[in-house]
Amino acid sequence: MSTHAHAPGHAASGQHHTPVPKVRTLVAVWAALIVFTFLTSWVSEIELGEWNIVVALLIALTKASLVAWIFMGVRYSTTLTRLFCVAGLVWLMILVLLTYSDYSTRGWTYQAAPWSTNKSAGSSLK
Numbered sequence: 001m002s003t004h005a006h007a008p009g010h011a012a013s014g015q016h017h018t019p020v021p022k023v024r025t026l027v028a029v030w031a032a033l034i035v036f037t038f039l040t041s042w043v044s045e046i047e048l049g050e051w052n053i054v055v056a057l058l059i060a061l062t063k064a065s066l067v068a069w070i071f072m073g074v075r076y077s078t079t080l081t082r083l084f085c086v087a088g089l090v091w092l093m094i095l096v097l098l099t100y101s102d103y104s105t106r107g108w109t110y111q112a113a114p115w116s117t118n119k120s121a122g123s124s125l126k
């Protein structure tokens with residue numbers, strides 16, 4: 001059994017106090033998320049060409065960052081937790097860039113051709 005004296009207000013189990021965001025902060029972040037949701041909807045109606053997806057992803061990244069930083073408590077987490085959050089976002093960016101590079105370098109356009117009408121391969125219906 002431990003004989004260490006505990007300071008008043010500290011838990012005897014050795015747990016540390018986790019800061020809780022103020023209600024004002026939570027409401028402000030919630031309002032920002034609502035505004036960004038409407039912004040996403042509004043931007044989707046504007047013809048920006050290839051920039052539509054870029055703007056949509058930037059808004060989504062901002063919303064995800066707000067949720068992780070405030071609601072999930074990454075702001076008060078350890079450095080290792082922050083590192084893993086950033087590493088996850090970097091990995092997501094790598095996957096998006098690889099997908100875009102594959103999509104943008106294709107020189108063909110897709111045209112659906114049902115197999116049952118392909119005369120050279122024969123009919124599947126007999």
